[in-house]
Amino acid sequence: MTNRADAGLGDLARCLHDLEPADEQSAGLIAGMLGLRLETAEPVLPPGPASGTGSRARGRDRSSEDQPDAASSREQRSEPAVAEASLPRLAPAEGQRRSLTAPWRAEPELEPFDPARHLRPPPRRLPLFDERWARELLTALLATQARDGPVDEQAVVDRIARGQPPAPLPRLVRSSLRRGAQLLVDVGEAMQPFARDAWDLADQVERIAGLGNVSVQSFWDAPRRGMAPTLGPYLPPPAGCPVLVLSDVGIGGPPLRVERSRPWEWLRLQALLRARGSPLIVVVPYRQARWPAALRQRLMLVEWDRTTTAARAHALQRTWRGRQPR
Amino acid sequence: MTASKQNPGTRLKYHRRLPTMTNDPPAGTAALDAPDRRDGRVYLLSDELRLAVEVALTTGRPLLLRGAPGSGKSSLAAFIARNLGYRYYEHTVTAATRAQDLLWRFDTVRRLSDAQVRTAEDPPLREVDYVEPGVLWWAFNRDSASRRGAAEEDDQPGKPATEPDAELNVGRLPDRAVVLIDEIDKADPDVPNGLLEPLSLASFVITETGARIKRPIRTAQQVAADPVGQVFIVITTNEERDLPPAFIRRCVVFKLDQPNVGRLVQIARLHLRGTDLAFNINLCRRLAERTSTLQEQAEKEGLRPPGVAEYLDAVRACTTLEINPGDSLAWRILAHATLAKWQSHDEDEQVK
Numbered sequence: 001m002t003n004r005a006d007a008g009l010g011d012l013a014r015c016l017h018d019l020e021p022a023d024e025q026s027a028g029l030i031a032g033m034l035g036l037r038l039e040t041a042e043p044v045l046p047p048g049p050a051s052g053t054g055s056r057a058r059g060r061d062r063s064s065e066d067q068p069d070a071a072s073s074r075e076q077r078s079e080p081a082v083a084e085a086s087l088p089r090l091a092p093a094e095g096q097r098r099s100l101t102a103p104w105r106a107e108p109e110l111e112p113f114d115p116a117r118h119l120r121p122p123p124r125r126l127p128l129f130d131e132r133w134a135r136e137l138l139t140a141l142l143a144t145q146a147r148d149g150p151v152d153e154q155a156v157v158d159r160i161a162r163g164q165p166p167a168p169l170p171r172l173v174r175s176s177l178r179r180g181a182q183l184l185v186d187v188g189e190a191m192q193p194f195a196r197d198a199w200d201l202a203d204q205v206e207r208i209a210g211l212g213n214v215s216v217q218s219f220w221d222a223p224r225r226g227m228a229p230t231l232g233p234y235l236p237p238p239a240g241c242p243v244l245v246l247s248d249v250g251i252g253g254p255p256l257r258v259e260r261s262r263p264w265e266w267l268r269l270q271a272l273l274r275a276r277g278s279p280l281i282v283v284v285p286y287r288q289a290r291w292p293a294a295l296r297q298r299l300m301l302v303e304w305d306r307t308t309t310a311a312r313a314h315a316l317q318r319t320w321r322g323r324q325p326r
Numbered sequence: 327m328t329a330s331k332q333n334p335g336t337r338l339k340y341h342r343r344l345p346t347m348t349n350d351p352p353a354g355t356a357a358l359d360a361p362d363r364r365d366g367r368v369y370l371l372s373d374e375l376r377l378a379v380e381v382a383l384t385t386g387r388p389l390l391l392r393g394a395p396g397s398g399k400s401s402l403a404a405f406i407a408r409n410l411g412y413r414y415y416e417h418t419v420t421a422a423t424r425a426q427d428l429l430w431r432f433d434t435v436r437r438l439s440d441a442q443v444r445t446a447e448d449p450p451l452r453e454v455d456y457v458e459p460g461v462l463w464w465a466f467n468r469d470s471a472s473r474r475g476a477a478e479e480d481d482q483p484g485k486p487a488t489e490p491d492a493e494l495n496v497g498r499l500p501d502r503a504v505v506l507i508d509e510i511d512k513a514d515p516d517v518p519n520g521l522l523e524p525l526s527l528a529s530f531v532i533t534e535t536g537a538r539i540k541r542p543i544r545t546a547q548q549v550a551a552d553p554v555g556q557v558f559i560v561i562t563t564n565e566e567r568d569l570p571p572a573f574i575r576r577c578v579v580f581k582l583d584q585p586n587v588g589r590l591v592q593i594a595r596l597h598l599r600g601t602d603l604a605f606n607i608n609l610c611r612r613l614a615e616r617t618s619t620l621q622e623q624a625e626k627e628g629l630r631p632p633g634v635a636e637y638l639d640a641v642r643a644c645t646t647l648e649i650n651p652g653d654s655l656a657w658r659i660l661a662h663a664t665l666a667k668w669q670s671h672d673e674d675e676q677v678k
Contacts, residue, residue, distance in 0.1 A: 008575070011385040018384045018553065019377075022339035029338065029374060033381050033578045135568060139515050148422075151434040160442075169435070176514055178421045207568045208515065 008034035128197045128285060128304045136310035138208050140317055141281050141302065142181045142242050149174035180213030181205060182237035182278075184245045187228055188221040190253030190260065191246070194285045197304075198246045201283075205244065221250070222261035224269055234269075236276055243273055245282045246304070251290050263294035270299060279320070338373045343554060344380060347371050347409045351599045365494065366404030366414065370585075370593050378580035379406060379558075385578060388507075388525055388559035393582035395564050396633015400508050403560040407504035412558065413468070413495040415461035416506035419513045425520025428507065430475075431458040432534045452476075453535045455484040464489060465503035465557045466528050466541040475537040501542065504558045511563040518573035526576055528557065584621055585634060590614035593634055594641045603645045612651045613640050620666050632665045640664040 011034050021027040024038075031038045129137055149172035156166045183205050185191075185198045206214045215237060218228040223245070227234055237243060250260040266282070273280045284291060285304040295301060300320045302308060350367045379402075382389035391399040407414035417428055433456040440451055459471035469478075472486045489495070510518060524530040529540035541557065561577065563569060585593065594610040617637045624631035643649070643664060649656050 011381075011387065011578075015381050015384050018341070018343065019380055020341040026338040026340045026377065029377055030340075030381050033378050033580055034385070035575065035579065135515070135570070150432075151438075153434060156434075156438060166438075175516075176421075178514070207566075209567070210511070211566045 008036045012036055125196070126306065127200060128194070128306065129201070129308065130306045133310040134204065135208060137308065137313045138205060139177065140310055140313035141283075142205070142209060142244060143175040143177055143317070144179050144240060144242055144279065145173050145175050145321065147171045147173055148176075177209050177213070179238075179241045180215075181209050182241055182243045183214055183216045184223050184243060184247075185216065185218045186221065186245070186247035187218045188248075188253070188259065188261075189257065190221075190248045190251070191285075193252075194246075194304075197285070201246060221247075221259050222265040222269075224265060224272075236273060237278060240277045242279045242281060245280065247282060247284065248286060249282060249284055249292060249295060249299075249301070251284070251286045251292070263292045266295060266299055338377055340377065340380075342380065344376075344383070344410065347376070347405070349596050349599075350408075351597065351601065366401070366406070366408035368596050369398070369401055369405035370589065370596055371402075371405070375402070375580060375582070378578060382578040383555045383558055384553075386555045386557075388561050388577045390569075390574065390577035390579045391560060391562045391582055392565055392579065393562075394584060394631060394633060396631075396635045397582040397584055398634050399560075399562040399582055400506060403504050403506035403558075406558060406560075407498070410502070410504070410554075410558075411497075411499050412502040412504045413465070413491075413498045413500070414504050414506075415464050415490055416508060417461045418508040419510050419517070421512055421514070423513045423517060425517045425524075426460075428460045428462045428521065429524055429530050429539075430460050430463055430532055432456055432532075433458060452482075452484065454537075457487075457532060457535060459487050461490065461505050461507075462524060462530075462559075463539055465505045465559070467539055468500055468503070470539055475532050475535055475539060477537075502556050504560065507559065507561045509564060510561050511565060511567040511569065515567075515570065518570050522572060522576060525559065584631065587611065587614040587618050590617060590634070590637055594638065597638055598641070598645070603642065606645065609644055609650065610641055613637060613644060616651060616661070617665055624666075624668065629668045632667075636665050636667075 012031055015030045015034070016027065019026075019030065021030060028038050127134065147170070152170040152172045155170035159166045159170070183202055185202060187195070187198075191198065202214075202216050206216070219226070219234070220228060223234045226232060247261070249266060250262060253260060270280045279300070281300050281302060283302045283304045287305065288296075288301075288303055291301055300316060302313065302316060347369075349369065378389060391402065393399050403416065404414055406412070417423075432453075437451060437453075437456040444451065454474045454476045457474040459474065463471045468489070472489065473480070474484065474487050476483065527540075529538060531538050544556070591607065591610045591614050594614070595605050595607075598605045614637065617632055617640070621631035640660065643660055644651070644657075647656075647660070649660055651657055651661070
């Protein structure tokens with residue numbers, strides 16, 4: 001019925017009782033505000049095909065038995081009246097009479113093709129990070145820590161007890177997205193299969209960190225070779241701003257591809273960012289076993305996969321926070 | 327349900343529990359003193375939005391208003407508060423806002439300062455004296471907030487806390503409140519999560535003192551006599567950032583669309599009523615049409631479209647300065663100063 005049913009069903013019952021909506025529009029609006037959708041209990045079936053005298057006659061007989069006032073019923077459902085009398089009867093051409101007597105011709109009960117009913121939409125494309133925890137996962141990856149939380153009373157008391165002035169006032173560490181993020185999307189040949197996933201993830205990062213807080217740029221294979229589309233130089237973000245890279249780090253593509261990035265290029269990028277206090281996080285659409293050995297322990301790599309959870313992201317951050325500058 | 331309780335003249339048919347909402351525009355030039363004032367005196371309430379307010383008050387859940395900047399999200403709360411006679415509090419969220427700021431703050435620095443200067447003869451410091459109530463606390467329990475959470479039987483009452491917007495709330499119901507939490511999408515993702523429990527339970531614990539703050543529980547008879555909720559919380563978002571699903575699930579959600587030309591003219595009429603400015607329907611309509619055109623252009627270019635606030639600025643400026651929309655340089659400068667702020671006055675044709 002809905003994705004918010006657990007919280008909204010009781011509320012809906014209460015609203016329907018107290019507000020007594022007298023029309024479907026009001027009831028539908030109320031349900032929509034609570035994240036629910038009201039459905040008709042018995043869906044109205046589309047009118048059947050009027051294809052042949054026999055079936056039409058049978059249809060009439062049935063309706064006359066079961067629904068004595070079929071015309072008024074049709075009127076209530078606002079169905080268009082079918083001008084059956086005006087339809088000309090088609091006579092089979094000579095030579096086709098025999099084939100028309102075949103059983104499958106005599107019983108033309110096949111339902112006409114209705115795209116709305118018979119065509120199903122393609123299955124939904126699943127994002128590479130499970131959407132149930134993608135938000136929390138990305139938040140954990142992009143959060144930076146700063147000593148701008150509440151006053152650290154313990155530290156203040158400690159300094160005063162030692163006879164030292166508590167200046168600057170010590171504050172507790174707080175995780176925050178306020179530094180925004182720089183998002184670098186690898187648009188090299190090896191990342192083409194993940195193009196839609198990459199741009200979807202870029203949108204998601206913008207929604208989480210806030211529009212205007214995220215700078216999205218693209219590059220081929222390695223950022224420091226030059227940025228797309230003009231091969232302009234890579235410009236690091238403001239100091240402290242985390243950099244999130246979507247790249248295969250040289251894993252994918254044809255085996256003999258010479259443009260693939262090399263581990264030392266990533267390590268140099270990391271050194272550049274480390275000097276500016278910006279954490280580097282690389283999201284890789286390949287499993288851990290295929291990661292370059294030279295990068296595994298030296299770069300914060302994240303598997304871009306539905307099995308990666310928010311807890312995994314938090315654990316990675318805890319591990320790398322000690323190694324990367326704050 | 328009696329016929330009188332239905333709402334004739336509107337498209338939506340349901341049992342209205344709230345009184346008719348009226349406008350009371352300020353007289354004279356007072357309307358121009360603060361164009362974004364939050365006194366709730368003027369608001370054009372649509373049938374659908376009114377129903378959303380009724381649903382939120384019936385279910386006791388916050389009303390989450392989505393919509394573009396300038397679509398009237400922030401002005402609703404004050405309008406409802408004035409019409410219902412509820413107290414009104416607001417908190418504008420920033421990137422530095424924490425969930426606790428809406429509940430309480432603890433003035434550690436003042437406490438430290440007091441601890442430094444106190445002598446042995448002075449009475450011991452009390453934690454409650456350094457607690458500063460937030461807007462949700464004032465809404466849930468005004469008496470408790472005024473006492474900073476000290477017990478009622480406390481024989482050493484400290485300095486009472488200062489109620490926000492006290493002048494605005496004179497004469498309003500002491501046990502009813504409307505709270506506006508404005509632009510929650512500006513906050514870190516942890517902030518909505520930190521509000522889940524206080525919003526659901528209307529209750530929270532002050533960690534420094536251990537006091538539990540909660541909304542007074544009404545008897546069944548009181549609820550039966552007046553079933554409308556005691557606290558109405560309006561939360562707005564410009565949708566610059568997604569909100570956690572668990573948070574959205576606990577809200578009544580309504581999206582405010584940009585008003586069309588006819589509605590913009592109605593809004594201008596309401597805002598100019600009672601002022602020294604004459605309502606010129608032709609001028610207002612032409613400005614509304616230009617606003618609508620510029621909105622479409624801005625949306626195509628991915629820019630922030632002008633909203634109601636910008637339209638009203640243009641109406642007031644054109645009326646006061648006697649500038650008519652057209653080709654004049656004065657109009658183009660005015661239009662770019664109020665409606666098409668992303669362009670300079672010599673670089674486009676849309677405002678003509």
